[in-house]
Amino acid sequence: MPSQPEQHLLTVSGLRIAFRQGDAGVTAVQDASFAIKPGEMLALVGESGSGKSITALSLLGLLPPNAVVEAGQAHFQGRDVLALPASERRAIAGRRIAMIFQEPMTALNPVLTVGWQIGEVLKQHHRLPRAGRQRRVVDLLTQVGIPDPEQRASDYPHQLSGGMRQRVMIAMALAGQPELLIADEPTTALDVTVQAQIMDLLQTLRRQYGTAILLITHNLALVNEQADRVAVMYAGSIVETAGCDDLFRRPAHPYTRLLLRSIPSVDQRGQRLAAITGSVPKPEEEIPGCRFAPRCPLATPQCQTAAPLFRDLAPNHGVACHLADTPLPEAQADAAVSKDDAPPPTPVLQVTGLQVWFPRQSGLFRRTTGYVKAVDGIDFTLWPGETLALVGESGCGKTTAGKALVGLAPINAGSIVVHGKTDLNGLHPRALRPFRQTIQMIFQDPFSSLDPRLTIGETIAEGMEIHQPGLTSNERQTRMTDLIAKVGLPADALRRYPHQFSGGQRQRIGLARSLAVNPAVVICDECTSALDVSVQAQILNLLKDLQHELGLAYLFITHDLGVVSFLAERIAVMYLGRIVEHGQTAEVMTSPRHPYTKALLAAAPTLDSADGRPKLRLPGDVPSPINPPTGCHFHPRCACAQEVCRTTPPPSVSFSPTHSCTCHFPVD
Amino acid sequence: MPATLFQSWWFQNLFTLSLLAGAALLAWRLSRREYWRNAFHEICRNRLAVISFVILCGYGAIAVLDSIGWRRPLRHPETGEIARHPETGKVILDQGASALDYLLAPISAKREKTYSAPLATTDYTPTTAMSPTGQPQRVHAPLAYPRSHLLGTDRIGQDVFCQACKSIRTGIIIGLLTTILAVPFALIFGTAAGYYGGWIDDATQYVCTVLSSIPTVLFIAAFMIIFGQGLPQLALAMGIASWTGLCRLLRGETIRLRETDFVLAAKAMGVPSWRIILRHIVPNVLHLILITTVIRFSSEVLAEAAFTYLGIGVGADTMSWGAMINDARTELTREPIIWWKLAAAFTFMVGLVLPANLFGDAVRDALDPRLR
């Protein structure tokens, strides 16, 4: 190998990638330049569609067939990998540069054991003889922290949890002892506690083997805690690169500055988030000059005509903006959001002992052999105009609980009392119908929650036709026009179809559909988690405004603790179908009493400086609700667990009139 | 002859026109939807599909012309005088004929005695005749109407081109009617089974399994024996035999749709089930129905020919390509071989089925979101 004069492992410069679509070409990556030093972790951050994945795939020669690299170089150890012939590139891709993907489920072959699949990589890429291979597979599995590696090697992918699968993917990537590991959203499909484990693993590997890591993500908080340097990508171009500290303390590009302000956290409580107007442009949109200009509050006529050149502000801090140092207009503090302290007399929703059990049927005659206790006895109360956050990791039953409230999941036991009067459980479906408008739900996926064949007007009118049959079509039309304006959409939206709207706009439409029937409670099921950060901020602001205006109560189901601390008055933490801790947001966030809450808070990355927080890591994964552990469900992962936890379900302990948790040994 | 209501001309005309009006209404409704308009533009970009569509329209026009008709006053064969009832003095009408019959009359009136090859001037088979010298002689007798039979004539001297044209209606009616009969069954049972599940699903699945495990040929034969041979009977039998496939397809799609968020949202809103099916499920499976219909059309046309050839199709008094092929069976064994009837049936059939297939593929590509 020739000696390396430059200190960088990989230098990408002027990369431009276009897709051929029919006769037209669409430039997905406009201009990407960045460099990685050996052993460094560079984070490539950007919102969806900004071209992060395409950039990474081009380095490995994995671009889809209709994509072409139109310009640019990528020097890896002195050679331009983009210009290499396919045979030589294969010698680099997968060995010197390895990649792990977002979705470990689809990246592994379901009908082959993981040991075989790792062995195959060793055989193909590294020509290892059979005898050595077996040992190396076990070594690799040990390296990535999989317990019982000998046994696990003969498991099939579906027998492993999501976190374990991602570890297997990492093991495969490590097989060739790569110098550079590209991790494309490696933890996006995982729970926070598992995400923390995987990130720890990547950091350990980096320290031990000096592997450089290109971390592709949209999660700025994660970047803040993990990366050495950051490259921010917007609409196909890198707009800012800087050391991690520099970027988060002294962001220069208006996009970066606004993005950081639009991330919800405790500090923004009682304020509006600095949402960036509009949404990320699609690659086919022609924007002369700066691609951020249509959304930039600082944009000048110059910005609209001349694309800014990338320039160094300081050593190691580059930015592509004409006006990088100009201060931004201040975020408006929102006094209106403060509330009266005295809670209104009757709660809108009072849930006691709610159970949702799904029967597990087996055999020829579909006999019920057991139950999946998705929700196993939860209680909470919701007052008008307040937000209760239901927090927990995937599979803990949050969504099922929400669905049960709107009648989409069968209720096994418990009562749902609305307005202190009517218990919905047990009502005949016909008697229940008038109450349906009281509780409404907004769904997570903005793309599947609207019927593609109905216009927005038809979608919104549907509920009104059922619940306000007396309205004339004129009155209905007026009301719909009001609603659509209220959620911030143009008036002509009513006649258009869902596919003409972006994800954020669709969530607004879903909100308008719910509001059309005058609900008292709106259940938001991860309703911002499919959105880009800048759009999420718009929706969160809108939710707050509407709550203030209409006195809505929200049950906000989420796993994002930043959103919770920004929006919610109270938090209920769920684990395996039960609420383990319940209290005012401030109480739970600052002095968590349940060991699980504590671990959850520790695992979630934040934008605050990472130091000073306890490094508490939960081992293992969320167990399946089919066979929950006995006693306290949390005991196999709990650091404080004792004998009694294994046998006896813990009692509920109160710490204040509002704060309680179920644990034998609450932490102080 | 037009004894029953169904065979009377005014019923046929009404039926044909309302069918056309229905098709036009559907096309108009769909053309206002963006989704279908996009699909239409997509199809227009495909030159082969446009050509296919024009050919199909030609076939369709012939079938329509052959489905509307009227009766005319009976005239005296020689004087051309209009015949009147001797007592009441009312004009006496003939049995009537379709518009196509009237159009083809100049050709079909040119009857020969027997077989003649396409555009021939003489009979195909020699006959014995007296020569001017008084010797019996084998000669090819000159035709009554030389060079006027584009596709020759058959055993009894009828023009084959006319027969092939008259068969178009049979083929298209079978193709369309079968689908029109099959779609409502499939739609109702498929969506109900998929949406409600439970015993409705079990029962539908059971019926489908039973129906689709009876061999189609046996089923049609039994049906025709019980209800008699004829065009409506065959269409009904083929419809019953073929709705199960579409029903299963729709059931599967409905099960998928049932779990989508927009259906859940409607449920949470308290929208009654039947309304969800009508507003959300049916419009979202419409493209599947259209795709299946267009693609299946050509196989129904072919199936008609096959069943008629087997003797269990439309009866002997209805002209169809299957009947023509059946006739050709004996003609092909003659020496010299009589090939034009088979060739005519074959050409007309391919002329319909090939564009139908090409057009069907184009429709599927344009409507199937996965291929977009």
Ligand SMILES: Nc1ncnc2c1ncn2[C@@H]1O[C@H](COP(=O)(O)OP(=O)(O)OP(=O)(O)O)[C@@H](O)[C@H]1O
């Ligand atoms: N096969 C393809 N054909 C045409 N366009 C494509 C194709 N694959 C991706 N694109 C477009 O290229 C752009 C960049 O895509 P890319 O996957 O790199 O985004 P990303 O930054 O990784 O986003 P995400 O955060 O959603 O993963 C997107 O706008 C996408 O629509």
Ligand code: SF4
């Ligand atoms: S160049 Fe102009 S439009 Fe672009 S980010 Fe800078 S100030 Fe905004």
Ligand code: SF4
């Ligand atoms: S009850 Fe025991 S196992 Fe459960 S959380 Fe408390 S200490 Fe841990």
Ligand SMILES: [Mg+2]
């Ligand atoms: Mg990506």
